[in-house]
Amino acid sequence: MTLETVIGIEVHAELNTKSKIFCGCSTAFGGETNTRVCPICSGQPGSLPKLNEAVVERAVKLGLVLGCDINKNSKFDRKNYFYPDLPKAYQISQLYFPICTDGKLEIDIDGKKKNIGIREIHIEEDAGKLIHSSGEGGTYIDYNRAGVPLLEIVTNPDFRNAQEVVAFIERLRETMLYLDICDCKMQEGSLRADINLSLRQPGGEFGTRTETKNLNSLKAIAHAIEYENKRQAEIIKNNGKVVQQTRRWDEDKNTSFPMRSKENAQDYRYFAEPDLQPLEISSEWLNEIKKNIPELANEKRERYIRQYGISSYMAEVICTSKNLAKLFEDLAQKSGEPVEAANLITGELMRLINETGAQADTFAIDENKLAFLISLVVSGKINRSVYKDIVAEVFANNIDPEKYIAEKGLLAVSDDSVIIAAVNQVLSNNADAVADFTAGKEKAFGFLMGQTMKNLGGKGDPASVKRILLKILKERTA
Numbered sequence: 001m002t003l004e005t006v007i008g009i010e011v012h013a014e015l016n017t018k019s020k021i022f023c024g025c026s027t028a029f030g031g032e033t034n035t036r037v038c039p040i041c042s043g044q045p046g047s048l049p050k051l052n053e054a055v056v057e058r059a060v061k062l063g064l065v066l067g068c069d070i071n072k073n074s075k076f077d078r079k080n081y082f083y084p085d086l087p088k089a090y091q092i093s094q095l096y097f098p099i100c101t102d103g104k105l106e107i108d109i110d111g112k113k114k115n116i117g118i119r120e121i122h123i124e125e126d127a128g129k130l131i132h133s134s135g136e137g138g139t140y141i142d143y144n145r146a147g148v149p150l151l152e153i154v155t156n157p158d159f160r161n162a163q164e165v166v167a168f169i170e171r172l173r174e175t176m177l178y179l180d181i182c183d184c185k186m187q188e189g190s191l192r193a194d195i196n197l198s199l200r201q202p203g204g205e206f207g208t209r210t211e212t213k214n215l216n217s218l219k220a221i222a223h224a225i226e227y228e229n230k231r232q233a234e235i236i237k238n239n240g241k242v243v244q245q246t247r248r249w250d251e252d253k254n255t256s257f258p259m260r261s262k263e264n265a266q267d268y269r270y271f272a273e274p275d276l277q278p279l280e281i282s283s284e285w286l287n288e289i290k291k292n293i294p295e296l297a298n299e300k301r302e303r304y305i306r307q308y309g310i311s312s313y314m315a316e317v318i319c320t321s322k323n324l325a326k327l328f329e330d331l332a333q334k335s336g337e338p339v340e341a342a343n344l345i346t347g348e349l350m351r352l353i354n355e356t357g358a359q360a361d362t363f364a365i366d367e368n369k370l371a372f373l374i375s376l377v378v379s380g381k382i383n384r385s386v387y388k389d390i391v392a393e394v395f396a397n398n399i400d401p402e403k404y405i406a407e408k409g410l411l412a413v414s415d416d417s418v419i420i421a422a423v424n425q426v427l428s429n430n431a432d433a434v435a436d437f438t439a440g441k442e443k444a445f446g447f448l449m450g451q452t453m454k455n456l457g458g459k460g461d462p463a464s465v466k467r468i469l470l471k472i473l474k475e476r477t478a
């Protein structure tokens with residue numbers, strides 16, 4: 001009998017507050033090591049933490065959107081352990097009374113919806129970063145990251161495969177980006193996940209799990225799940241016992257190895273953080289935060305379909321990024337042609353973004369120029385192929401479309417007399433194709449159409465060319 005995979009995950013999200021969680025140091029990523037450090041975040045004796053309100057606000061925002069209970073009274077605890085990246089030798093976290101509990105997030109797997117339970121979201125602080133120098137040997141420590149605020153989002157063991165986990169992280173990422181609480185750059189470590197995995201007889205009791213820590217790409221997550229699944233299945237097949245442990249994933253070697261046997265809460269000697277007050281959230285504050293929650297991706301998707309009449313596929317593509325969604329609304333409004341705008345973004349622009357390695361989240365383009373081009377193509381003043389070329393020029397070189405069209409003479413030829421002349425010339429040069437058309441061969445029409453467009457230097461307005469070509473052919477064969 002095949003065993004069933006059971007997965008629960010713990011996601012760490014670095015919040016995008018300007019300053020750290022308990023001091024005024026900047027949270028900016030990178031930069032010179034140990035330059036964003038003060039007595040508080042470097043753990044100097046006698047320094048006292050002061051909670052950053054913006055952290056609480058972001059936690060509550062996410063909790064509300066994920067349908068959690070927001071606990072009006074939560075508390076901070078000390079999680080004690082010694083490691084050089086943790087200057088105080090304890091991390092301030094929330095063990096007993098987390099700020100948000102009992103929520104859910106819906107994922108969509110090939111059109112099938114599934115709810116993943118969120119057990120809790122709690123607030124904590126990040127540790128510094130160890131830099132293992134391969135050149136000179138030795139290990140260096142950068143405390144710039146120490147005290148950067150984190151949310152830890154803990155799910156129930158509701159996943160059954162890697163596809164569901166990846167879908168969950170993508171949806172969570174989208175949610176946090178729309179809420180503007182985390183930049184979600186997995187490659188910079190602002191979003192990372194621990195994977196708890198066990199196997200069981202389908203529907204039976206949970207098996208012993210392992211935890212694979214700190215996965216910071218979707219690829220690593222999928223690979224680590226696949227690897228751990230196989231590893232445990234092999235152990236069980238050989239009548240062995242899976243040992244509960246924490247493992248480290250090595251993406252380069254596509255393998256994981258044990259870091260330590262699984263620790264318990266007791267091992268951390270948790271106790272209530274004496275330097276911070278219990279955290280109270282008033283109803284007024286909660287309402288204030290509720291009011292400031294922006295429109296989220298799923299709401300936008302539905303509205304776009306309803307209000308602008310675009311397809312659900314297009315709405316899906318556009319809403320993968322707040323930046324694209326904003327561009328779409330600007331273009332729809334400025335051009336008055338929402339479907340055309342959606343086509344442009346999901347077709348030509350996505351192609352250009354992918355081709356050039358640009359980021360949908362951050363790329364910029366002049367929406368006035370695009371709206372102008374949309375109005376030209378819709379009114380037949382430029383044809384589709386010219387339109388595509390100019391969009392690419394705006395994307396790559398930010399050219400001025402009006403000037404560009406004038407300089408290169410790209411306005412569509414819709415002057416009937418010019419088109420009639422071209423058609424007559426093409427028909428006399430292609431007597432065979434005309435005969436084929438008369439004999440009922442549909443293909444011949446496409447060929448003649450192509451020849452006429454070529455004759456017009458690619459600038460013929462296709463609708464006019466088609467109309468005139470048909471008319472003249474009919475007259476000739478009547």
Ligand code: ADP
Pocket residue numbers: 006007008009010154155156157158196197198206207208209
């Ligand atoms: P710990 O106290 O070790 O952090 P938790 O009970 O907090 O353990 O669970 C951590 C994560 O492990 C959660 O995401 C949970 O869903 C998941 N989990 C718990 N038991 C199992 C299991 N048997 N198999 C897979 N995942 C599990």
Ligand code: ZN
Pocket residue numbers: 020023024025036037038039040041042147
């Ligand atoms: Zn500091």
Ligand code: MG
Pocket residue numbers: 010154
């Ligand atoms: Mg835990």
